[in-house]
Each structure stands twice: as C-alpha cells, then as structure tokens.
Amino acid sequence: xxxxxxxxxxxxxxxxxxxxxxxxxxxxxxxxxxxxxxxxxxxxxxxxxxxxxxxxxxxxxxxxxxxxxxxxxxxxxxxxxxxxxxxxxxxxxxxxxxxxxxxxxxxxxxxxxxxxxxxxxxxxxxxxxxxxxxxxxxxxxxxxxxxxxxxxxxxxxxxxxxxxxxxxxxxxxxxxxxxxxxxxxxxxxxxxxxxxxxxxxxxxxxxxxxxxxxxxxxxxxxxxxxxxxxxxxxxxxxxxxxxxxxxxxxxxxxxxxxxxxxxxxxxxxxxxxxxxxxxxxxxxxxxxxxxxxxxxxxxxxxxxxxxxxxxxxxxxxxxxxxxxxxxxxxxxxxxxxxxxxxxxxxxxxxxxxxxxxxxxxxxxxxxxxxxxxxxxxxxxxxxx
Numbered sequence: 277x278x279x280x281x282x283x284x285x286x287x288x289x290x291x292x293x294x295x296x297x298x299x300x301x302x303x304x305x306x307x308x309x310x311x312x313x314x315x316x317x318x319x320x321x322x323x324x325x326x327x328x329x330x331x332x333x334x335x336x337x338x339x340x341x342x343x344x345x346x347x348x349x350x351x352x353x354x355x356x357x358x359x360x361x362x363x364x365x366x367x368x369x370x371x372x373x374x375x376x377x378x379x380x381x382x383x384x385x386x387x388x389x390x391x392x393x394x395x396x397x398x399x400x401x402x403x404x405x406x407x408x409x410x411x412x413x414x415x416x417x418x419x420x421x422x423x424x425x426x427x428x429x430x431x432x433x434x435x436x437x438x439x440x441x442x443x444x445x446x447x448x449x450x451x452x453x454x455x456x457x458x459x460x461x462x463x464x465x466x467x468x469x470x471x472x473x474x475x476x477x478x479x480x481x482x483x484x485x486x487x488x489x490x491x492x493x494x495x496x497x498x499x500x501x502x503x504x505x506x507x508x509x510x511x512x513x514x515x516x517x518x519x520x521x522x523x524x525x526x527x528x529x530x531x532x533x534x535x536x537x538x539x540x541x542x543x544x545x546x547x548x549x550x551x552x553x554x555x556x557x558x559x560x561x562x563x564x565x566x567x568x569x570x571x572x573x574x575x576x577x578x579x580x581x582x583x584x585x586x587x588x589x590x591x592x593x594x595x596x597x598x599x600x601x602x603x604x605x606x607x608x609x610x611x612x613x614x615x616x617x618x619x620x621x622x623x624x625x626x627x628x629x630x631x632x633x634x635x636x637x638x639x640x641x642x643x644x645x646x647x648x649x650x651x652x653x654x655x656x657x658x659x660x
Contacts, residue, residue, distance in 0.1 A: 303375055303377075311383070324346075327349065329349070
C-alpha cells in the first residue's frame with residue numbers, strides 16, 4: 277500500500293517536471309549594422325513584462341543571438357549598440373516549440389527613423405498627423421506631438437502678424453507717413469522685441485517725425501528715436517552702421533560730443549569706411565552752421581581716408597569761414613584752405629566741385645595747376 281502510494285507520488289512528480297520543462301522557451305534573431313553586414317557583440321536585452329525578469333545576450337561574429345531557458349511569457353526585446361538603444365520590439369509572446377524570431381536591421385531602422393522624422397516635420401508644418409504616424413506613436417509621444425503642433429501654429433500666427441506689422445510700418449516710413457509707421461513698428465516691437473530691423477526703422481521714423489515738429493514735440497520724438505537706437509545697439513553693439521546712424525541722430529539733437537564718440541566707435545569697428553562716418557558728421561554740422569566742429573570732422577575723415585576728395589573740398593569750405601579781407605583788399609585765409617582745394621583738384625580734376633575749388637583758389641590769389649596727374653598711375657622711363 278505504501279509502495280503504491282509512493283509510486284503514484286513519484287509519477288506525479290514526473291508529470292510536474294515534464295510540465296515545467298514544457299514551459300521553457302527561447303528568443304533568437306540576427307542583427308545587421310547600418311552597412312547591412314552582421315553586427316558582432318551587439319547587446320540584446322530581453323525584459324519580461326508580465327512578471328519580473330531581465331535577461332541579456334550578445335550577438336556572435338555572425339550577428340546571431342539566442343537566449344534559451346526563458347519562461348513562457350511576454351517580453352520587450354531591445355537592441356543596444358555602444359550602450360545606446362537602437363531599436364526595440366515590445367509585446368513578444370513566447371510559446372513552447374521553436375524559438376521566437378526577432379531580427380534587427382539598423383539600416384532599415386535608420387531609414388524608418390528618417391521617414392518618421394519627415395512625417396513628424398510635415399505634421400508640424402501642416403498641423404495634421406497622418407493615420408500611419410498616429411498609429412506609430414505611443415500615447416505620450418502623441419501628446420507631445422499635439423503640443424508641438426499647437427505651439428508651431430501659434431508661432432506661425434505670431435510671425436504672420438509680426439511680418440504684417442513690420443511691412444506696413446516700412447511702407448509707411450518710405451512714404452514718410454511717420455505716425456502710421458511708428459504705430460505699426462511699435463506693434464511689431466511688442467510682438468518680438470529682439471528684431472534689430474524693427475528698432476532701427478522705428479528710430480528712423482521717430483527722427484523723421486521730429487523733423488516736422490518744433491520745441492517740446494521735437495525734443496520728445498528725438499528722444500524716442502535715440503531710445504530706439506539704444507534698443508537696436510543693445511541687440512547688435514558691433515554694428516558700425518548703427519553707431520553711425522545713432523551718431524547722426526545725436527548730432528541732429530545737438531548732442532555733438534556724444535555723436536563724435538559714436539562715430540569713433542563706428543570707425544573703430546569698420547576702419548575701411550572710417551572716413552565716411554566722419555564725413556557724414558561734418559555734413560550734418562555744416563547744415564547746422566557749426567563750421568568749426570565740421571572742419572574737425574572733415575579733417576578726421578581725411579586722416580582716415582587720405583584719398584577722400586569730397587572731404588578735402590568740404591574741409592576747405594569750412595575753413596573759408598576764417599577768411600579775412602584787409603583794408604587794402606588783400607584776402608588772407610588759413611594755409612590749409614588752399615591746400616585742401618588743391619588736393620581736391622588733384623584727386624578729382626573733373627569732379628562736381630572742381631569749378632568751385634578753382635574759384636576759391638582764384639579768390640585766394642593762389643595759382644591753380646592746369647594739369648593733374650593720377651597719383652596711382654604708373655610712370656615709365658623713356659629709353660635713351
């Protein structure tokens with residue numbers, strides 16, 4: 277009796293052992309690199325999802341991997357190369373019998389990712405996700421994608437409004453409709469205060485409006501122009517052209533020392549055009565009747581650009597304010613005056629101010645050369 281029960285118990289153990297063996301499964305596959313060749317030593321991570329279980333295996337020299345002895349269940353299979361996840365397959369269900377096969381091809385994965393990225397970009401631009409793309413996304417990815425599409429849509433609307441306000445302001449500025457230009461450019465600056473062109477044109481429009489005003493209204497608009505230039509320079513402090521325009525606005529507001537300082541910055545930032553910046557200041561000072569500082573500006577322009585013909589002429593004109601006539605009718609003037617007109621004629625013998633230079637030299641009683649040679653022309657010696 278005891279022996280029979282023992283035999284039955286033993287038979288039961290064999291059944292249980294056989295059943296347990298029947299539950300053991302395997303996962304295998306081949307791994308190819310981005311060049312399509314077998315990938316050796318790639319790590320394949322196999323994680324059981326229904327209960328806790330984590331397994332790892334590397335590919336052999338043929339790019340093959342296999343993991344046997346896995347309990348029957350559901351697994352996520354992940355391919356890692358150099359410690360980074362390259363591809364994965366979720367929800368792999370194993371069953372007794374032949375191993376479940378999961379191959380990885382990094383070349384096709386790269387192509388799939390590129391295609392998917394293109395689809396994502398298209399969705400962001402159009403605001404519409406294709407059904408194929410939507411199916412390929414996890415709920416978290418889909419939520420992130422929808423947020424990205426919404427943000428992009430809002431940015432596009434903002435940019436359209438910004439461009440419209442800027443273009444309307446620019447058109448009004450060109451038409452010298454200063455109030456309308458200022459209204460639109462202020463609107464654009466509120467939408468995006470980082471736009472250099474907006475602040476630059478806003479400054480120009482305020483300056484244009486100031487020229488139509490007097491007294492306190494002139495002062496107020498000029499100050500707004502200077503403030504706008506300050507905003508522009510804060511965005512791009514190394515822009516020589518901005519410093520030049522800011523200097524001209526300062527001079528227009530009779531802030532001559534500040535204007536000179538800005539022009540010095542412009543000349544330092546852009547040495548090849550340094551003479552131009554000082555010439556601009558000189559011209560503005562002449563129009564304001566400030567001949568002495570204008571002469572200094574033209575002289576500085578000549579120092580920076582020794583071939584600047586117009587700077588020599590304007591320098592001579594400014595020095596003409598120092599001409600005096602003695603009782604005997606003899607005219608005297610600073611010696612630099614005749615030198616400046618002579619230099620102008622040397623550099624531009626047929627220039628627009630050539631006749632004026634000759635007339636001034638004649639008034640001074642200075643001899644005018646009748647022929648000027650190009651200082652840059654090469655001379656050749658005749659053979660004897």
